[in-house]
Amino acid sequence: MNSGNLYSINDKAIYDALHQSKLTKSDLKELFLARGIVISSDASREDLARYFSRLLHDYYDYQALAKRLGSSSRRDKSTISYVDMGGLTIDEVEDAAHELSDLIKEYDATAQVNRIGDKVEVLVNYRITNFNKNEFSQVVNREGVIDLEIEDGKLLIRSPLTDTVENVKEVLVESVAVNNDVELSIESINMKGISSAEKRTEFFEHLVHQLDGLAHHDVTDVYIYNPKNKSDDFEDSDSDIEEEVLDLGVHITRASLKGEKVLLSEEIKGLYDKGFYIWKIVWQAVENSFDSDIYEFEAQFKNAEEFTGFSYLARGYYKYKEGGEYNSSRNGFSDIMERKLGVKIEKAAQLAVQHIANTDSEQLGDDDDQGESS
Template identity: 30%
Template sequence: MTDFLDHISASDNDIYDLLISGKQRMTAAVLREFIRDRGIFCSSEDSRDELSDYISMLPHGFHDVEAIIDKREPGPRREKTTSIRFDAEIPVEDIKAAVESYMKGIGPKESVTHRPKKDGGFAVKVEYDEFNHGKTKLLQREKHEAKIDFIIENGKTVVRLPATDKAKRVVAAIKDCVEQRRKSVIKEERVELEGLTTPELRSKFFTRLISNLDGFKLRNVMNLKVSSHRSNDDEDASFDLDEEAESDASMEMFAVVHSMALSGQNLVQSAEYKELTKRGFYITSISWRSEQVINPPDIVQYEAGFEDKKKCSGFRYGIQGVFKAHKGSHRKTITSVEAQDRARYFSLLETTALRILNELLSEAGAGNHDLSGEAA
C-alpha cells in the first residue's frame, strides 16, 4: 500500500528536490513569494536551501504542488527542424483522412489537431507526454508538441517537422495510411551524405550550402563541428576551440581526436580547419551568418548539420535569429524570426541542400570533384 501511495502523492523530499534543483527559476525571491502567499514572512537572510527546506515541510494540496511545478518547469524548447520530400503531390483529403486514422489508432493518449492551410497545404499539431527518469520525480512527465506541415511544391509534397523521434514516427504512420489509401508506395527524398564517401565531398556539401543560398551573401561562419570515419557515435570526444585561444598543445591533439568543435569567425578559412581537412576530418554541422541581398539587408544566423555524424544522415537545421538592419548598419542584438520569414528561410535551406546533394552525387559518380581530384 505504501508503494502505491508513493506514486500518487508528493513527499516532503519530492517537494524539496523540486525547489532546490531549479536555481535559475526558483530564486530566493520566488520562494519567499510562495511563503508570503500563505501569510508567512521569512527573514531576508534565509538562504535558498533554508527556504526550500521550510516550504517542503508545509502541508501541500494538489493545487499547491501544481503551482510549484508550473513555476519550476522550463519553457518549451525549440527543436531543430528536418524535412522529407515525397515524390508525389498528395491531396489534402488524403492527408486529412490519414491523420484522422492516426487519431483513432492512438486514442486519448495524445491530443491531435489539424487544419488546412491558406497556401493549399495541411498543418498537424500533436501534443504528447514523455517521461524523463533522469529528472526529479515531480518533473519526470514532460509535455511536448510536434507541429508538422505538409507543403505542396512543384508536384511534390514536402513534410516539415521537428527533428525528434516522436515527430518522425507520426509522419511515418501518416505516410503508411496514405499509401494504404492510394494503394501505392510513395518514394522519399532525404538529404543524406552516405553516397558521398570522401571527407572532401562531405565538407564541400556544407561549404556550398552556406555560399549558395539564393538572395543571400555569406558574411561569416560562427561555429562548426567536424568528425572523421574513425569517430564513434557514443564517444564524447569533442571540445571547443576558440581562434583566440589557439595553442600548440591543441594542434598536437588533432592527430588523436576523432571529433571536434570549433567556434569563432570565418572558420572555414582558419588554419585549424585546413589542418583538420588534411587529416581526414569533414564537417558534420555548421552555423553561419548570411546577409539578405534585397532590402532590408538583415543578417540571418542559420545552423545545419547531421544527427548521425558517421553516416551523415538525419539532416536537421534551424534559424538561430536575425540581426535587423538599422541606419546603414545592423543591430547588435539577435532577435527571433517571424513565422512567415522562418518558413521562407526553411524552404530556401531545404531546396538548396537537396540541389547541392544531387550535384555532388553527380560529380562523385562521374569521378570529377574539385577537392580531391579522384573518383569517389
C-alpha cells in the first residue's frame, strides 16, 4: 500500500519471479508446501513456475515472494544540519516531534519518538516506490533515525540523506517554529556560493587530512564532475585538444578513478586541467600506532553542480594482522564507533568549508588591493 494505491501482480509476474536465481530450491519447496503441495527435487524450475503461476494468488503470496526477491537494504549516508534555536530547549523540540506522525502522513511515513537524556531520537518508518523495478521490488519499507540535540544554542540534526527523511526534518523544524511563534531556518554544510573548480576540489583535499586523532593513509576512489554550463569554457586553457572537443560538441560530465594514491596521479591532474573537480571521495585513515587498523570513509555532495547535500559514511575497517598485513575483507563499525567517527567527519567538513571561505575572502581582498593600486 502507498497513499491509497494497491500493488498487485499477475500470473506472468509470478512466472518470471520463480525463474529468478535469488529464489532457491528451498524457497520453492516452502512456497508449494504452504499450498499443501510436496514437490520433487528433480522437478524442473520451468515446470514449477508454470504450475504455480496458474494457481490463484493473494496478498500473502505477494508478500512471500517480495520478501525473497525485494530490494536488499543498504546503508544510507548521513548528513548534519544546524538550526539556531534562539533560546528554545530540547523540550520544545520533543513536543513537536510527538506531533510528527499526524503531520507526515502525506509522505506515507510514521514517527516514533524516544527521549534519551538531553537528546531526542525520532525513528521514521516509510515506504518508497520505483515502478521501473520488477513487481516484487517496487515497494520497499525503509526506516531512518533522526538524532536531535542542542549544542551551543544550536539544534544539531543528524539523519540519513534521503528525500523522505529530509521532508520529515523540514516538517519538524517548521512545527517547532509554529508552536513557539518564532522563525527558524535549517543550515547545512555546503559550498553553493563557491563555483571555483579548484576550491571545490580543495575542500575534499582538506577534508581527508583533517580527521581528529587519525592520520591520512590513502585515497582509493575519486569521482569528478565537469558541468556543461560552465561560463569559462576553457578560456584560460592552452590545450588544442580541448578546443577541438568543444568544436565537436563533445562533453564528458562525470568520470571516476580507482586505485592507490589517486590524488597524486597524473591522470587526475590532467582532468583538473580540463575543468573537472571532485564531488565524491573514498579515503582511508589510520590511528597513530604501528598496529592500527585501516579505517575507510566516504563523503560527497549530493548535488554535484550546486555543491549542496553534503553526506558521509564510515564504511568500515580492514583489521591489522601482523607484519604490515591487513585482512582483505572489510568489517563494519559498531554503532558507537560509527557515531564517533561520523562526528570527526562533520568537524573536518566544517573546517574544510571555513578554510575555503577564508582563502576565498583573502583572494578577494588581494584583488581589491590590486585594483586600488592600479
